[in-house]
Amino acid sequence: MKKSGLLCFSLVLALAASTKSNAQEFYIRGGLGLVTESGKTEFNNADPNGLTMIQQSTDVTVGADGKTNVKSLAGTLGGGFKGNLTFGYMFNPYIGAEIGLNYFDGSERTIGKLTSPLMQSKETAYLRGLDVMPAIYLTPAFAKLNPYARIGLLIPAAGKLHIETEANATNAAGPGTDVRVNAETEVESKFSVGFAGAIGVTYPVGPKLQIFGEVEFKNLSIKSKSAEIKKYETTAVNNASGASFLVPGQQLADLPMNEKKFEFEDSYTENSDPNAPRKIPTQYVNVGGVGVNVGIRYSFGK
Secondary structure, X not given: OHHHHHHHHHHHHHHHHOOOOOOOEEEEEEEEEEEEEOOOEEOOOXXXXXXXXXXXXXXXXXXXXXXXXXXXXXXXXXXXXXEEXXXXXXXXXXXXXXXXXXXXXXXXXXXXXXXXXXXXXXEEEEEEEEEEEEEEEEOOOOOOOEEEEEEEEXXXXXXXXXXXXXXXXXXXXXXXXXXXXXXXXXEEEOOOOEEEEEEXXXXXXXXXXXXXXXXEEEEOEEEXXXXXXXEEEEEEEEOOOOOXXXXXXXOHHHOOHHHOEEEEEOOOOOOOXXXXXXXXXXXXXXXXXXXXXXXXXXXXXX
């Protein structure tokens, strides 16, 4: 499917290049946007070491009477805020090509939770990153309120998935003293390609300046490459006095390599070497979303 998309994209550019006219012009477009998640799926397993007792993609509540309520969690990490800067070229009044740079500041999303008399755990995740979007731009070239459509490829260029974990074990260090764990993990991605598009309108506010508004969609799953626990802190806290101390032997420096570094593979042979990163099954991060963008466009043509 990705190869077909690349082929179609190349064919449209070739068609545009063969229909040049005197209306050629460069333009630059910049704006801000808000994205909501779409195409919900199950979240990934964010605790390979099994420290939180969280079942993947669930919100579990265990009452004092032992009754358990399980809520399924599903969604994407595609919601959040974005800023974009796009450079384009119109081959003629109707067809153009552009390349956009999108900075994405993802909303924090709960991907796992456990609440019980003995353990309270929560995992949250969010994305920060830069995407590149080469696209074609199509418009009927109306003089005033001018509709347009653009569609292209979405390619993550930089950024990481951040996962934050909090766990509290009630009375784990004795009556009235809880043990709390705080951890932060960063996930690197492999090269991934998705699709994105938008439908919008422009309106002239000057000879070369236009304002625009659009509805944008994106369909992208990012393949994980590796993960590393960057923070791991275990603290004993006395609930009466508030006094706390770090638990010896249960800090980031105490974790062996295979409990703080992980590599995602489609196929692998298990290795119990504590001094090597642990191999775990490939995971995909769903960042699908639908949003709105507004901003300005400046043309450099005559």
